[in-house]
Amino acid sequence: MASPRPTSDHPAEAVTDRARRPGGRSAAVRRRVLDAALAQLVQHGYDSLSIDVVAERSGVHRTTVYRRWRDVGGLLADVLNEASVDAWRPPDTGSLEGDLVAANHEVYAALTTDPVTVALIGASFRSDQAAEALRAFWVDRYDRCADITRRAVERGEIPAGTDSRQLLVAATAPLYHELLLLRAASDADLPERVARSVATAARAGAYAHR
Amino acid sequence: MASPRPTSDHPAEAVTDRARRPGGRSAAVRRRVLDAALAQLVQHGYDSLSIDVVAERSGVHRTTVYRRWRDVGGLLADVLNEASVDAWRPPDTGSLEGDLVAANHEVYAALTTDPVTVALIGASFRSDQAAEALRAFWVDRYDRCADITRRAVERGEIPAGTDSRQLLVAATAPLYHELLLLRAASDADLPERVARSVATAARAGAYAHR
Numbered sequence: 009m010a011s012p013r014p015t016s017d018h019p020a021e022a023v024t025d026r027a028r029r030p031g032g033r034s035a036a037v038r039r040r041v042l043d044a045a046l047a048q049l050v051q052h053g054y055d056s057l058s059i060d061v062v063a064e065r066s067g068v069h070r071t072t073v074y075r076r077w078r079d080v081g082g083l084l085a086d087v088l089n090e091a092s093v094d095a096w097r098p099p100d101t102g103s104l105e106g107d108l109v110a111a112n113h114e115v116y117a118a119l120t121t122d123p124v125t126v127a128l129i130g131a132s133f134r135s136d137q138a139a140e141a142l143r144a145f146w147v148d149r150y151d152r153c154a155d156i157t158r159r160a161v162e163r164g165e166i167p168a169g170t171d172s173r174q175l176l177v178a179a180t181a182p183l184y185h186e187l188l189l190l191r192a193a194s195d196a197d198l199p200e201r202v203a204r205s206v207a208t209a210a211r212a213g214a215y216a217h218r
Numbered sequence: 219m220a221s222p223r224p225t226s227d228h229p230a231e232a233v234t235d236r237a238r239r240p241g242g243r244s245a246a247v248r249r250r251v252l253d254a255a256l257a258q259l260v261q262h263g264y265d266s267l268s269i270d271v272v273a274e275r276s277g278v279h280r281t282t283v284y285r286r287w288r289d290v291g292g293l294l295a296d297v298l299n300e301a302s303v304d305a306w307r308p309p310d311t312g313s314l315e316g317d318l319v320a321a322n323h324e325v326y327a328a329l330t331t332d333p334v335t336v337a338l339i340g341a342s343f344r345s346d347q348a349a350e351a352l353r354a355f356w357v358d359r360y361d362r363c364a365d366i367t368r369r370a371v372e373r374g375e376i377p378a379g380t381d382s383r384q385l386l387v388a389a390t391a392p393l394y395h396e397l398l399l400l401r402a403a404s405d406a407d408l409p410e411r412v413a414r415s416v417a418t419a420a421r422a423g424a425y426a427h428r
Contacts, residue, residue: 013389021300084223130343132399133340133343139401139402142399143400143401146399146400147293173409174392174412174415177392177395177396178388178392178412178415180395181385181391181392181394181395181396182384182388182391182401184391184394184395185387185390185391185394185395186387186391189339189342189352189356189394190357190387191349191350191353201384202384204424205384205419205424205425206419206424208419208422208423208424209415209416209418209419209422209424211422212419212421212422212424214415214416214418214422214424215415
């Protein structure tokens with residue numbers, strides 16, 4: 009599960025492609041504005057965000073920023089929309105447990121070492137638009153992760169009829185819960201321990217429809 | 219799992235006891251101030267909270283509020299401390315699955331129908347003091363819930379060596395994740411579905427130390 013972090017390190021080729029297309033300039037403006045909004049959020053917090061500050065920081069005219077994004081909610085929603093347009097696929101390690109361990113390591117890293125992820129989640133408690141965009145981001149990620157469940161069923165590891173969303177929420181929710189809500193001390197074994205539990209549970213049919 | 223809601227409906231007897239003790243007046247002042255802080259948070263949001271507003275709303279002198287609670291973080295931390303001092307015990311239904319279903323119904327109700335719980339969780343993203351107090355509240359609740367695991371082990375339902383905290387976080391985290399972070403549509407089957415999955419997983423040894 010990748011974090012909702014817009015990748016600033018797009019492959020050069022993709023950037024060039026975009027720049028060549030009509031709308032390339034518009035895409036470049038968008039990138040500057042969204043980068044500025046995210047940097048401002050991470051460095052100075054939600055309360056510091058405004059159209060004026062982001063315009064100033066990005067060097068894009070205030071009127072342009074206002075017309076396109078309207079307000080802070082619009083900016084954050086677009087940051088998350090942009091983060092959704094990537095080629096991320098879930099890990100494919102050859103076993104359910106391996107896939108869940110790998111996915112959980114991504115979540116864990118996002119929650120413990122990436123200030124962007126936590127800042128965007130925090131912002132979702134302040135802005136309904138950001139909350140809705142974050143929800144859409146996660147729905148898309150859980151949908152992509154359905155491959156993990158499908159492959160495990162095909163390998164005969166878990167029962168047919170296993171509910172993918174239930175399995176994946178079970179695998180990831182304890183990480184968000186421990187790290188964001190319970191603010192547990194960081195615990196390098198957590199991603200693997202939870203992944204192993206959920207793989208055991210899935211093999212026992214815990215997420216199969218009855 | 220009860221919500222972190224201070225019970226305003228203390229049994230009359232307990233209130234009288236307190237009023238009789240030395241410090242009864244102080245306890246009454248505290249109650250007025252904390253009730254005012256919580257009502258302000260729920261009705262007008264975190265940004266509206268201040269020592270002045272809470273003093274005005276509670277009818278307690280500003281200097282008293284400032285001296286005792288210092289700032290908004292101090293007020294929210296004390297709201298949560300007060301919520302921790304109750305006689306809540308986990309449900310005891312005679313089976314692991316029954317206990318988890320009952321506990322999850324409490325969490326679900328707190329997250330879907332009680333604005334206090336969600337407001338306090340939101341505030342924990344704004345105030346480190348509130349976050350620390352919420353963490354302590356939950357640690358205490360999960361500790362109390364260890365009875366659920368102990369009884370299930372004693373009944374022979376699940377393996378000795380089952381980790382209670384892992385089991386209980388697995389049982390509750392998906393509710394917080396779906397309702398607070400993923401903002402899923404409310405789903406009356408969620409508490410029971412997750413509880414049943416976790417009971418199945420626990421019986422299969424998913425939370426037993428290896």
